[in-house]
Amino acid sequence: MTELADAPTTDDLDGRVSFEVNGVAVTVRRSHPHLLAALREELDITSPKDGCSPSGQCGCCTVFVDGKAIVACQCDMDKVEGSSVVTLEGVDEAERQTFADAFAACGGLQCGFCIPGIVMRAKSQIDKKGSALTRAAMAPHLGAHLCRCTGYVKVLDAIEAVAQGTVCAPALANTVGGGGAKYEAAPLALGDRGYVDDIRVPGMLHAALRLTDHARADIEAIDTSAALAAPGVEAVFTADDLPGELRVGIIHKDWPGMIPVGGRTSYAGDVLAIVVADTRDHARAAVDLVEVTYEVHTPNTDARAALRDTAPLSVWGTDSNVLSTSAYTRGADFDDAFAASAFTVHETFQTQRIEHAF
Ligand code: FES
Numbered sequence: 001m002t003e004l005a006d007a008p009t010t011d012d013l014d015g016r017v018s019f020e021v022n023g024v025a026v027t028v029r030r031s032h033p034h035l036l037a038a039l040r041e042e043l044d045i046t047s048p049k050d051g052c053s054p055s056g057q058c059g060c061c062t063v064f065v066d067g068k069a070i071v072a073c074q075c076d077m078d079k080v081e082g083s084s085v086v087t088l089e090g091v092d093e094a095e096r097q098t099f100a101d102a103f104a105a106c107g108g109l110q111c112g113f114c115i116p117g118i119v120m121r122a123k124s125q126i127d128k129k130g131s132a133l134t135r136a137a138m139a140p141h142l143g144a145h146l147c148r149c150t151g152y153v154k155v156l157d158a159i160e161a162v163a164q165g166t167v168c169a170p171a172l173a174n175t176v177g178g179g180g181a182k183y184e185a186a187p188l189a190l191g192d193r194g195y196v197d198d199i200r201v202p203g204m205l206h207a208a209l210r211l212t213d214h215a216r217a218d219i220e221a222i223d224t225s226a227a228l229a230a231p232g233v234e235a236v237f238t239a240d241d242l243p244g245e246l247r248v249g250i251i252h253k254d255w256p257g258m259i260p261v262g263g264r265t266s267y268a269g270d271v272l273a274i275v276v277a278d279t280r281d282h283a284r285a286a287v288d289l290v291e292v293t294y295e296v297h298t299p300n301t302d303a304r305a306a307l308r309d310t311a312p313l314s315v316w317g318t319d320s321n322v323l324s325t326s327a328y329t330r331g332a333d334f335d336d337a338f339a340a341s342a343f344t345v346h347e348t349f350q351t352q353r354i355e356h357a358f
């Protein structure tokens with residue numbers, strides 16, 4: 001279980017907010033952008049995960065405030081004053097184990113990042129409705145939660161098991177090809193298994209990325225002097241500081257790790273500088289002080305247009321917009337079945353790119 005931070009040592013109580021977390025009185029900085037930041041960054045309570053803050057879209061940061069399930073990244077610090085906050089760390093140990101066993105036995109998690117928030121949402125409904133909670137009644141509440149890898153059927157199985165009081169006894173697989181619970185399912189379900197963003201070590205530094213302001217632009221100058229002089233900043237890195245190859249990639253080494261002066265950006269996620277500071281807030285504040293001079297161009301935004309011979313290169317420093325070419329062959333069975341079909345439909349389907357990670 002996470003321990004709460006010490007009481008404040010400053011007399012500047014106007015700049016602080018007092019409330020209760022898991023039954024313990026706490027006082028934190030009012031300057032936090034939202035409750036989630038106060039919980040994670042000042043109190044080191046990490047079961048509420050940060051999947052999208054401050055967007056309030058993924059549900060990973062769901063906690064109880066005065067008994068109501070809310071996403072903590074949408075909760076202003078002013079609203080927290082005097083309230084009672086409960087995170088998964090503060091839930092009764094037997095109840096935590098019940099949820100952990102159910103999610104493990106039902107296969108209700110894979111990476112587990114979304115599950116602590118879902119457990120809090122499920123608890124809020126089970127607290128209200130008990131065994132009368134149906135799958136149909138629970139399902140709409142999962143609309144507030146994005147699960148990238150498990151889906152929702154097994155999550156509902158687990159919640160139904162808890163609501164119905166079904167005793168679950170998950171066991172790891174012990175035979176090749178046999179079924180079993182996921183390794184570390186319980187700490188994952190409860191948010192106790194740390195992810196990279198949950199790492200806390202003494203003296204740890206924090207990095208923030210200076211992304212390009214333009215999806216396609218020539219970088220004429222990068223001035224890091226103001227960022228370097230900002231409070232708490234230890235270092236600012238640009239492409240000039242990268243040792244070895246500038247480009248990385250799985251199929252071709254065509255992706256610049258950072259865009260140097262003289263280079264050209266290819267998308268809105270290109271990195272121009274990295275600021276390293278003593279706190280996350282200092283790093284994020286200083287990254288805005290990195291001054292960049294651009295010559296802006298029209299970005300390539302149409303993949304089909306980018307395939308034309310006359311299209312400008314999408315990625316600076318490459319010689320083609322074609323990453324790779326694959327050929328697929330259908331067997332005779334398919335052609336025969338297709339020819340014998342009474343109706344055939346020809347259509348082009350498109351979907352967005354899926355990034356399998358938070
Ligand atoms: S981090 Fe709060 S909803 Fe995604």
Ligand code: FES
Binds near residue numbers: 112113
């Ligand atoms: S288990 Fe839901 S995001 Fe991975």
